Amino acid sequence: MTVVFSTVSAAVAAQEPAAPASLVxxxxxxxxxxxxSTQIERLVFDVPASVDLIDGASMRDSHMQVNLSESLAGxxxxxxxxxxxxxxxxxxxxxxxxxxxxFGVRGIRMYVDGIPATMPDGQGQTSNIDIASxxxxxxxxxxxxxLYGNSSGGVILAFTEEGxxxxxxxxxxxxxxxxxxxYGLKASGSTGEGAGxxxxxxxxxxxxxxxxxxxxxxxxxxxxxxxxxxxDDDSKLTLVLNSxxxxxxxxxxxxxxxxxxxxxxxxxxxxxxxxxKTVKQTQGGLVYERRIDANNELRLMGYYGQxxxxxxxxxxxxxxxxxxxAGGVIDLGRDYGGVDARWTSNLSLADRPLTVIxxxxxxxxxxxxxxxxxxxxxxASQQLGVQGKLRRxxxxxxxxxxxxxxxxxxxxxxxxxxxxxxYSTVRFNSDDQYIAAGNxxxxxxxxxxxxLPMAALRYQATPDLNVYVTAGRxxxxxxxxxxxxxADQLPGLNFGLQPSVNTSIEIGAKARVGxxxxxxxxxxxxxxxxxxxxxxxxxxxxxxxxxxxxxxxxELSWSGEVxxxxxxxxxxxxxxxxxxxxxxxxxSTSSNLIPAGNRIPGIAKQALxxxxxxxxxxxxxxxxxxxxxxxxxxxxxxxxAAPGYFTGAVHAGYLWQLEHWEVNAFARVDxxxxxxxxxxxxINAAFGxxxxxxxxxxxxxxxxxxxxx
Numbered sequence: 001m002t003v004v005f006s007t008v009s010a011a012v013a014a015q016e017p018a019a020p021a022s023l024v025x026x027x028x029x030x031x032x033x034x035x036x037s038t039q040i041e042r043l044v045f046d047v048p049a050s051v052d053l054i055d056g057a058s059m060r061d062s063h064m065q066v067n068l069s070e071s072l073a074g075x076x077x078x079x080x081x082x083x084x085x086x087x088x089x090x091x092x093x094x095x096x097x098x099x100x101x102x103f104g105v106r107g108i109r110m111y112v113d114g115i116p117a118t119m120p121d122g123q124g125q126t127s128n129i130d131i132a133s134x135x136x137x138x139x140x141x142x143x144x145x146x147l148y149g150n151s152s153g154g155v156i157l158a159f160t161e162e163g164x165x166x167x168x169x170x171x172x173x174x175x176x177x178x179x180x181x182x183y184g185l186k187a188s189g190s191t192g193e194g195a196g197x198x199x200x201x202x203x204x205x206x207x208x209x210x211x212x213x214x215x216x217x218x219x220x221x222x223x224x225x226x227x228x229x230x231x232d233d234d235s236k237l238t239l240v241l242n243s244x245x246x247x248x249x250x251x252x253x254x255x256x257x258x259x260x261x262x263x264x265x266x267x268x269x270x271x272x273x274x275x276x277k278t279v280k281q282t283q284g285g286l287v288y289e290r291r292i293d294a295n296n297e298l299r300l301m302g303y304y305g306q307x308x309x310x311x312x313x314x315x316x317x318x319x320x321x322x323x324x325x326a327g328g329v330i331d332l333g334r335d336y337g338g339v340d341a342r343w344t345s346n347l348s349l350a351d352r353p354l355t356v357i358x359x360x361x362x363x364x365x366x367x368x369x370x371x372x373x374x375x376x377x378x379x380a381s382q383q384l385g386v387q388g389k390l391r392r393x394x395x396x397x398x399x400x401x402x403x404x405x406x407x408x409x410x411x412x413x414x415x416x417x418x419x420x421x422x423y424s425t426v427r428f429n430s431d432d433q434y435i436a437a438g439n440x441x442x443x444x445x446x447x448x449x450x451x452l453p454m455a456a457l458r459y460q461a462t463p464d465l466n467v468y469v470t471a472g473r474x475x476x477x478x479x480x481x482x483x484x485x486x487a488d489q490l491p492g493l494n495f496g497l498q499p500s501v502n503t504s505i506e507i508g509a510k511a512r513v514g515x516x517x518x519x520x521x522x523x524x525x526x527x528x529x530x531x532x533x534x535x536x537x538x539x540x541x542x543x544x545x546x547x548x549x550x551x552x553x554x555e556l557s558w559s560g561e562v563x564x565x566x567x568x569x570x571x572x573x574x575x576x577x578x579x580x581x582x583x584x585x586x587x588s589t590s591s592n593l594i595p596a597g598n599r600i601p602g603i604a605k606q607a608l609x610x611x612x613x614x615x616x617x618x619x620x621x622x623x624x625x626x627x628x629x630x631x632x633x634x635x636x637x638x639x640x641a642a643p644g645y646f647t648g649a650v651h652a653g654y655l656w657q658l659e660h661w662e663v664n665a666f667a668r669v670d671x672x673x674x675x676x677x678x679x680x681x682x683i684n685a686a687f688g689x690x691x692x693x694x695x696x697x698x699x700x701x702x703x704x705x706x707x708x709x
Contacts, residue, residue, distance in 0.1 A: 027179040036516070048418060048458040048468035049144040050077065050521045050555060056134035056161065062623070062651035064174050064182055064700050065131040066207050066220070068092075068156075073627055076555035076571040077141045077521075078154070081680035084185065084211070084693045085467045086218035086248035087277035087311070089125050091602075091680045094141050095525065096551045096577045097153020097476075099602030100532065100683050102541065107476055108154040109145070113226065113240040115285040116302045117158075119336060120363045120400040120426055121479040122151030128281060129243045132172070132184050132225035133203035135161040141555075142523060143472030143504040144604040146452045149361075149402050150422040151476045159238065160226045163188035168708045176700030179210030179217075184704075185665050211249065212695040215266035215275070220247035235290040243282040250275040252683040253689035254316060256640065263676065263693030269314030273374055274385030274427040281307040283336075295346045304337035317375050320391070323438030325389035326484075328374030338363035349409055357406045357420075367396040367480065393434040394442070396480055398424070400426045404532055418456040425449040426477050430493055446483070447496040450475040462510040471505045478531060482543045498545050513645040516560015516568075526553040526580075530600075533638060533684040534585065541684075547581030549600060565616040584686075585636045592690035594636045602683045606630040610671040621666075623653040634681045642691065645677035660708050667701040 044053060052075045059071040069082040081091040093099040098107035105124040110117035118124035140155040148155050167189040174182040183206050190199035204223040209216045212370070224242040231237055251266035252275060259263050269275065281665070283305025290298045315328035342359035370394030375384050406420035425447070432442040454472035459597055461467055476499055483494040508521040527549045534544040553576070560568040578598040585592045599605075607630070613623035631644040653666030679694030 002531055008475075015340065023367075045466060045512065045517060046354045046416075046458070048416065048456040048466075048470055049506070050141040050506065050508060050519070051144075052076075052139045052557075053088075054137045054139070056131070056136055059131050059134055059137070060648075060704075061621075061664075062653060062668045062702075063131070064176060064180065065172075065184070065205070066182060068126055068129065068131070068137070068139065071131075072139065072556075073138065073625075074569055074571045075139045076519075076557045076573045076607075076609075077553065077575070079604060079607065079629075080137055082694070083212060083680045084390065084394070084694065085216060085250060086209075086220065086246060086693065087250035087275075089127060091328075092126075093154075093602065094139070094145075095523070095553060096575060096600060099577075099600065102682050102685070106479065107151050108156065109148045109152040111155070111157045112242070113158070113285065114287060114301055114340075115240065115283060116338065116363060117304075118151065119334075119365050119479075120150065121365070121428070122477060123479040123481065127246060128222070128224075128242050128283070129158050130160070130203050130205070130222055132186055133160050133188075133201055133224050133226075135159045138317065140507045142521065143454055143470045143474075144403075144456065146454050146472035146474040146504075147404065147406065147420050147422050147559045149452065150400060152427055152474055153476065155693045160224060161188065161201055162228060163190050165190075166332050166709050168706055170704055170706040172702065172704035174702030177695065177698035178212045179208070180209045180700065181209075182702075193230070195230055195232045197230045201226045201623040211251070212630055212698075213266055215249045215263050215270050216251045217248065220248075227251025234292075235288070238287040238289075239284070240287075241282075241284045245281075246277070246279040248277050250277060250314075251687050254691045254693065255688045256691060258569070259678060259691035259693055267314065267689060269316070272315040272384060273312065277309065277311040277313045279307070279309050281305065283307075285685070297344045297538055299340075299342045299344070301340045302338070305335075306672065307334040307336070308332070309334075312374055312387075315374060317382075317384070320373055323436055324440075325391060326371035327388070328577065329372040329387050331370040331372065333368040334361070334365060336365045339416060345701055350411065350686040352409065352411050354407060354409045358404070360403045362399070362401045364399040367398070367399070369394050369396060376499040385521045390434065393432075395431045395433060397429045398427065398480065402574055414460040416458045418454075418458075420454050422452045423449070424452060424475070428480070428483070430480075432619050442493050444493045444495050448475075448477045448499050450499070450501065465630070469505070471503075471508050473501065473503050475499045475501045476531065478543065481541075482531065485542045494542065497531065497543055500527050500529045500531050500545070513558065514560060515562070517556050518558045519556070521555045522552075523551075523553050523555075529552075530579070532583070532585075546579060546583040546594070549577065549579050551575060551600075551603075560574060562612075567613050567615060569609070569611045571607075571609045575603055575605060575607075577603045579636075592637055598638050599633050599635060601633040601635055602681065604630045604632040604644075618655045618657050620652070620654055623650070625649040625651075632681070635684050640688065640690060642678040642681045645675050646673075647675055647677070648672045662706040662708075663704070665701075665703045667699065669697065669699045671695065671697050673697075 061359040063070040069080045072080050077095050079093045092105050093106050110124045138157040145152040145155050170186045172184040188201040202225050206221050208219045222244050226237045229237045252270040285303035288300045305491045309332040311330040313328045340361040345356045347354045374390030376388045402424045404422040408418045410416045427447045430443040456470040458468040479499045486494045504525040506523040511518045526643040529545040530549045532546040534542040554574040556573040562568050577597050582596045585594050611625040615621050619659045626648045628646045631641045633641045649670045651668035656663040673699040680692045683689045
């Protein structure tokens with residue numbers, strides 16, 4: 001992990017309220033979050049920030065175990081949408097950050113076992129998260145996120161289980177609508193305790209689908225491993241490895257009329273040019289943790305990975321005619337790595353406990369990017385959707401170095417002060433190696449830096465009520481993709497694009513109500529130099545700064561036990577996100593003027609989630625879920641919108657426990673009312689192709705069997 005966040009680290013005690021299987025804001029039994037390596041053990045109830053914990057077991061219960069969108073819909077303030085398109089990843093936004101992303105994850109930070117799944121420029125992806133072996137996922141929102149550095153409008157942290165006990169082997173199989181199949185195998189265990197003991201977890205799966213829409217078939221192979229070695233009583237070494245291999249067709253977006261008439265359609269150019277994508281990624285990380293003495297700990301982490309992407313786009317042949325065009329095939333190779341060194345001390349100040357954490361993180365990325373025409377030949381012999389002549393070649397380098405300092409001081413019995421600062425420096429460098437007549441030198445470099453402070457004050461009004469206020473400043477640099485082209489079409493990268501800077505304040509409360517935990521957060525975020533789309537034409541999207549924006553929001557949630565074996569969860573979000581300054585949506589002042597007061601596209605004003613589960617420890621289980629999302633605009637002009645919708649889901653299953661065996665069978669139906677709606681949208685897409693339809697009524701059924709030796 002690039003920076004420690006002490007208050008998320010929690011070993012949940014017995015007094016924490018019971019939690020629903022589908023969504024837990026507090027887990028009844030949770031191992032210490034060792035990746036943060038803090039000695040502050042706090043309940044979610046005591047954290048002065050908006051954070052939800054979703055345990056891995058609930059993410060596997062009645063789900064396909066392929067996408068995070070299956071089980072994170074109930075996190076307030078978070079909008080996570082399945083594009084039904086494995087060529088473009090999920091669409092994720094937290095309090096509006098990340099909503100403009102047309103592919104991948106943008107504007108929020110992601111970590112898998114402490115290894116960044118977000119590159120130094122802020123571009124991330126979820127494809128290597130193995131839900132089958134997850135221990136839990138933490139979702140952090142609000143000002144505290146600033147301590148994770150660049151593009152941390154919110155933070156998602158995924159943690160793999162640690163092996164324990166005798167060897168346990170778990171094969172699984174799940175099938176569903178649209179030709180979905182998932183085959184999985186997991187093995188875990190440990191050799192004991194003490195010096196020389198080893199814990200291990202190995203997991204692998206294969207997923208295939210014909211796709212809900214035409215030309216949306218995909219297959220995904222995933223492997224994940226975590227090995228821990230106790231070097232002695234005071235130190236441990238942990239190795240994490242994972243690999244993912246994806247091949248997916250891309251149906252692209254539909255116009256509103258196409259979406260309404262036949263949501264299963266693919267865009268015409270998707271078929272004509274056989275639009276598709278392949279991704280191969282392998283990475284590994286090593287974590288060394290040592291307790292120096294009773295009050296001091298050291299944590300060292302290093303990682304390295306390689307990612308190769310080949311993407312065939314649907315850009316017409318005529319559009320690629322200018323020599324300055326980069327072609328319709330992307331061939332991208334990335335080598336990335338980094339280190340994080342952290343020291344944690346438990347001290348006292350004025351005879352009150354004080355924890356101080358200091359460290360430095362360094363992450364780097366080397367990128368080899370090539371572009372080719374997506375055709376060969378001319379006339380009657382012309383072939384489309386194949387790799388043609390070279391049109392782009394560049395070597396890019398990117399790194400960040402971030403020292404950070406953080407402290408938590410309980411200065412009175414009922415008062416706690418948390419404060420921290422991170423100084424983030426991000427450096428871009430691009431070496432253009434394809435220079436020809438009509439295609440100038442696009443080389444260049446840029447450097448961005450910002451001090452990111454945060455402070456939080458918590459007061460425990462009663463044993464069952466905590467209130468807090470938090471404030472912080474974050475920033476978001478452009479990604480390499482966003483600086484790749486200039487809106488004025490001149491040579492050179494768009495290094496005139498400035499980072500956006502945001503200031504957030506949050507007032508929150510957490511209360512034990514009944515046998516559950518109620519949370520409320522009221523927040524406001526103001527942003528300077530918001531980065532927005534300028535134009536999307538000819539396969540190119542250009543970006544510009546749009547001045548000031550403001551996000552005002554309210555989040556409410558409750559989760560807990562309503563009766564014996566009955567658990568419920570509720571989450572509501574109200575988010576009003578608007579531009580505060582007018583700007584031109586285009587390359588020049590002759591383009592459309594976007595007036596101040598328009599809503600930021602991709603952000604729904606209201607979202608509601610509710611679930612009720614009957615979950616005894618064995619035997620029959622069942623549950624229902626409902627989700628409402630209000631309409632959201634799909635372009636800056638607010639002329640077009642994705643309609644609001646309500647969907648429901650039901651699931652049931654049976655759990656057997658027979659000596660060494662545990663067998664779990666389930667079935668699930670989503671969109672039980674067969675609603676016609678857009679599950680996601682491509683913001684500011686060219687030619688009005690905004691809409692990505694969600695499936696109608698669909699089903700899955702699965703079976704897993706664990707054997708403990």
